[in-house]
Amino acid sequence: MFGTLRDLLKTNGEFALGAxxxxxxxxxxxxxxxxxxxxxxxxxxxxxxxxxxxxxxxxTSRGQDVFWQLTFAIRNTLLFGLTVALLSRVISLVxxxxxxxxxxxxxRLLMSINDTFIVIPLLPILVLLYFVMRDRxxxxxxxxxxxxxxxxxDARLIRSVAMSLRHRxxxxxxxxxxxxxxxxxxxxxxxxVLPIVFSTTLNNMNWSIGxxxxxxxxxxxxxxxxxxxxxxxxxxxxxxxVAGIWWWIAFPVALVMMVFIGLYLLAVxxxxxxxxxxxxxxxxxxx
Amino acid sequence: MLSVQGLKAYYxxxxxxxxxxxxxVDGIDFEVLRNEIYGLAGESSCGKTTxxxxxxxxxxxxxxxxxxxxxxxxxxxxLRLAPAELARVRWKHLAYIVQGSxxxxxxVRRIRESFVDFAFRHLGVARAEFxxxxxxxxxxxxxxxxxxxxxxxxxxxxxxxRVTIAxxxxxxxxxxxADEPTTALDVLVQKDVLxxxxxxxxxxxxxxxxxxxxxxxxxxxxxxxxxxxxGRLVEEAPTRELFxxxxxxxxxHLIASLPRIGDRTTRKPLEGSPPNxxxxxxxxxxxxxxxxxxxxxxxxxxxxxxxxxxxRVACFAVNA
Numbered sequence: 304m305f306g307t308l309r310d311l312l313k314t315n316g317e318f319a320l321g322a323x324x325x326x327x328x329x330x331x332x333x334x335x336x337x338x339x340x341x342x343x344x345x346x347x348x349x350x351x352x353x354x355x356x357x358x359x360x361x362x363t364s365r366g367q368d369v370f371w372q373l374t375f376a377i378r379n380t381l382l383f384g385l386t387v388a389l390l391s392r393v394i395s396l397v398x399x400x401x402x403x404x405x406x407x408x409x410x411r412l413l414m415s416i417n418d419t420f421i422v423i424p425l426l427p428i429l430v431l432l433y434f435v436m437r438d439r440x441x442x443x444x445x446x447x448x449x450x451x452x453x454x455x456x457d458a459r460l461i462r463s464v465a466m467s468l469r470h471r472x473x474x475x476x477x478x479x480x481x482x483x484x485x486x487x488x489x490x491x492x493x494x495x496v497l498p499i500v501f502s503t504t505l506n507n508m509n510w511s512i513g514x515x516x517x518x519x520x521x522x523x524x525x526x527x528x529x530x531x532x533x534x535x536x537x538x539x540x541x542x543x544x545v546a547g548i549w550w551w552i553a554f555p556v557a558l559v560m561m562v563f564i565g566l567y568l569l570a571v572x573x574x575x576x577x578x579x580x581x582x583x584x585x586x587x588x589x590x
Numbered sequence: 591m592l593s594v595q596g597l598k599a600y601y602x603x604x605x606x607x608x609x610x611x612x613x614x615v616d617g618i619d620f621e622v623l624r625n626e627i628y629g630l631a632g633e634s635s636c637g638k639t640t641x642x643x644x645x646x647x648x649x650x651x652x653x654x655x656x657x658x659x660x661x662x663x664x665x666x667x668x669l670r671l672a673p674a675e676l677a678r679v680r681w682k683h684l685a686y687i688v689q690g691s692x693x694x695x696x697x698v699r700r701i702r703e704s705f706v707d708f709a710f711r712h713l714g715v716a717r718a719e720f721x722x723x724x725x726x727x728x729x730x731x732x733x734x735x736x737x738x739x740x741x742x743x744x745x746x747x748x749x750x751x752r753v754t755i756a757x758x759x760x761x762x763x764x765x766x767x768a769d770e771p772t773t774a775l776d777v778l779v780q781k782d783v784l785x786x787x788x789x790x791x792x793x794x795x796x797x798x799x800x801x802x803x804x805x806x807x808x809x810x811x812x813x814x815x816x817x818x819x820x821g822r823l824v825e826e827a828p829t830r831e832l833f834x835x836x837x838x839x840x841x842x843h844l845i846a847s848l849p850r851i852g853d854r855t856t857r858k859p860l861e862g863s864p865p866n867x868x869x870x871x872x873x874x875x876x877x878x879x880x881x882x883x884x885x886x887x888x889x890x891x892x893x894x895x896x897x898x899x900x901x902r903v904a905c906f907a908v909n910a
Contacts, residue, residue: 472688473696473704479648479686480708481677490707494698 311576318576321568324561331558332381335374340367342375342529354550361550364541369554375529377558380512383446383530384562387511388504390450395458396500400488402458403465404474414462420455425514428452433523442528445518449511457503461496468492498577505570509563516559531559591797592622592645592765597658599644602651612868614640614653616821619894622765624663627791627798629812629829631805631844633864637821638801642767644669645799646686647676664764682712685758687768694754695742701753702738709760724760730793731756731786748779755787762794769801784811805848809833814900817841820865820875823894827901837903839880874905882907 311318340347346366354361360369402413432448433440468474468491477487512531518524519532526533538544538551596619601612614637622628632638643649645660647668660668664683671679680686688694695704705724713720725735731752742750751771758766771787772780788811791798800812808815808829816826817838825838836842847857862879865871871878877887886906894904 471696472693475648475688476686476694476708479646479688480681481711482707486707490703491696491699495696 307576311572315572315576317568318572321565321570321572324565325569328377328558328562328565329381331374332378335371335378338371338374340371342372343527351546351548360554361548363537363551364543364546364548365537369550372529372534373554373558376531376534376555377562379442379528379530380515380532380559381562383442383515384508384512386446387449387453388507390447391454391507391511392457392500392504394450395454395461396493396496398454399458399461400465400492400496401484403462404469404484404488404492406466406469410462414459417455417458417462420452421459423452425452426517429514429518430521430523433518440523441525445515445524449514453507453511457500457507460499460503464496464499465492468495498573502570502574502577505566505573509566509570512559512562531555591624591663592799593661594618594620594645595659595661597641597644597660598656599640599649599653600656601640602654610868613821613870614867615644616867616870617891618658618818618821618823620816620823620826622797622799623814624764624797625791625795626813627788627800627811629808629815630799630801630818631803631808631815632818633803635864635867636818637867638803638818639769641818642686642769642799642801646680646684646767647671648686662765680712681709681763682761683764685761685763685766687754687758687766687771694757695750697742699741700738701740701742701745704753705738705757705760708757712761724756727756727760728753731790747775748782751775751779751783752786755783755790759790759794759796762796764796766791766796766798767801768798770803771800772802772804772807780807781810787811805844817844820870821867822875822904823902824876824905825903826894827898831898831901837897837901837908838876838905839882839907840876 312322313319335342344367348358348362348366348368350362350364350366352358352362358368358370360373362368363372398413398417402410402417429445429448436444473491474487477491482490515524515530516532516535519526519530520535520539522536524530524532526536534555535552538548538555541548541551543549543551596617597615598613598617599615601614603610603612616637618641620628630638630641640653643653644655645668647660649655655669662668662679662684665671665675665679668676668679668684695701699707702721702724706720710717710720713723715723724738728735728737733749733752733756737745737749737753742753745753755771758768768787772783775783784807787798787800800808802808812829814826815829815832816823817832817840818824819840825832825836825841832841833845836845843860849857860879865875865878871888873889874880874883874887874892877883880887882905884906890906892904892906894902896902897908
C-alpha cells in the first residue's frame with residue numbers, strides 16, 4: 304500500500320501534483336482548529352484591509368480575517384464533499400452489486416429507480432427544495448439530499464462490473480459452497496469493485512462540492528455555516544468586486560479550484576493505475 | 591456411491607412464443623463405485639457438463655430435470671433436497687471442481703481467504719485448527735503452505751490448479767466431480783495434477799467423476815470409463831478394456847483417431863457432425879454417421895446392454 308503510493312508519487316507527475324494540492328488544502332482546513340477567531344463573529348478585525356501582515360489574505364467588509372475564515376470554509380466544504388461521497392457510495396454499492404448479481408426483476412426494479420435519478424435535473428430540484436425547506440435547510444440535510452441524488456451513475460458502473468462477476472467461476476463456486484447472497488457480495492464482489500469505487504469517490508466529491516458552491520453562491524443554502532460558496536455569497540452581498548475588495552473573492556475561488564484540480568488529478572491518475580492496460584502502457588511494457 | 595437412473599435433463603427455452611427443447615441429457619443410467627475414478631468422455635456439446643451439473647444438483651433454468659433420479663450414499667435423492675440440506679452436503683461430501691477451474695480463485699482474495707470463504711463453514715473446527723489443516727493439506731498437494739498469503743496471480747497455472755484441488759478436497763469429500771481439471775495446462779503439469787488427483791483420491795478413499803474430452807487423461811487415471819454421444823451413454827467399460835477392445839462403432843472411431851507413436855497411417859475422419867440436440871435423429875443418435883447402421887437403428891433406441899464383465903454397450907450391431 305505505502306510502497307504503491309511512494310511509487311506513484313515518484314513516477315506519476317499527475318498523481319504527485321494532485322496529492323500535493325489535496326494535501327495543501329487539507330492542511331489549510333486543519334488550521335481552522337487553531338484559529339484565533341470564532342467563524343461566525345463579525346467585526347473582530349478592522350474591515351476592508353488588503354492582504355498584508357498580520358492579515359495575510361486581507362479582511363472582509365464584515366470585519367473578518369479572510370485567511371481564518373477560509374480555513375473554516377474549506378473545512379466545511381471538504382467535510383460536505385466527503386459526507387456526500389461516502390453516503391452515496393453506500394447506496395451505489397448496495398444497489399449496483401445487488402442489481403448486477405441478482406439480475407431478473409430485482410435488477411429491473413433497481414435500475415428503473417436508478418435511471419429515474421439519472422434523468423432528474425438536479426439544480427432545479429435542489430433550488431425548489433430550498434424554497435420548500437427555507438430555514439430548515441441545514442448543512443446535514445443538504446448533504447443527505449445530495450447523497451440521495453448522486454449515487455445513480457456509479458451504481459450503473461458497479462452493476463456492470465457485478466454482472467460480469469456473477470458469471471465468473473469463483474462466484475459459482477461460492478454458491479456451490481453454500482455462501483448466501485450477502486456473503487458473496489460482501490466477501491467476493493466488494494473487494495473486487497473497491498478500487499473503482501475509490502476513484503469514483505473522488506469524482507463524486509468534486510461533483511458535490513461544485514454543486515454546493517453553486518447553491519451557496521446563489522444563497523440557496525444555510526448561509527450561517529461558513530463554506531466556500533457562503534463566503535462568495537457574502538462577498539457578493541457586500542459588492543466586494545465593485546468596492547475593490549477582490550481578495551474576499553479571489554482567495555476562496557483559488558482554494559476551491561485547487562480542490563477541484565487536486566481531486567481530479569488524483570482520480571484520473573488512480574484510474575489509470577487501476578486499469579492494468581493503461582498502467583502497463585505507462586510502464587512502457589505494452590505498446 | 592453414486593447411482594444415476596434414467597436421467598433426462600433438457601434446456602427449455604421460450605423466445606417469442608416459440609418453445610425449444612434441447613435434449614442435452616437424454617436417458618442416462620450409470621453408477622460410480624466407492625474408491626474409483628470414473629472417466630466420462632465425449633466430444634464437445636455431447637452433454638457432459640450438463641450431466642455433471644445435474645449430478646451436483648447445480649442446475650438452474652433454462653435447464654430442467656425431466657425425469658430420472660440421482661442418488662449418493664450420503665444423499666439418496668439429491669435432486670429433491672431442500673437448499674439448506676444441499677448446502678450441508680456440498681463441499682463436505684460432494685466437491686465440484688468446475689470447468690476452467692483456474693478462475694475458481696477470486697483474483698482479489700488471498701488464498702487463505704478463499705479457503706475460509708469456501709470451506710471453513712463445512713469443517714466445523716476452530717480457526718486455528720482450520721489454518722493448521724489448510725497448511726497440512728497444501729503440503730499434501732506439494733505446495734508450500736506459505737502460499738496462503740499469496741494472491742492467485744502470484745502463482746503459476748499448475749500451482750493454482752493444485753490450490754483448486756486442495757480447496758475441493760480439504761473436507762475429505764466422499765465424492766469429487768472434476769470437470770476438465772487439466773485443460774489449459776501443459777502436458778507435464780497435466781501429468782503432475784493427474785497423479786495428484788489419483789494420490790489424494792487414494793488417500794481419502796473418495797470416488798472421482800472425471801470429465802474431459804481428452805482420452806489421454808482418461809487412459810492415465812480412470813478406472814472405468816463411459817463414452818457419451820449426443821446426450822446418451824453409448825459404451826461403458828473398464829478403461830483398459832475400452833481402449834483394447836472398444837465395441838461401439840463411435841468408441842472404436844474415437845480410439846482409432848488417437849495418435850500413436852510409430853503409426854504413420856492417416857486418420858480417417860468420421861463423416862458428418864454431432865446431431866443438433868434440439869432436433870436429434872430418431873432411433874440411435876449415431877446412425878447418420880455410423881458405418882454399421884441398419885434399418886432398426888433408424889427406428890429404435892438401442893438399450894445399454896451388458897455384454898461382459900462391467901462392459902455395457904448401446905448398439906444393435908454389437909448386441910444382436
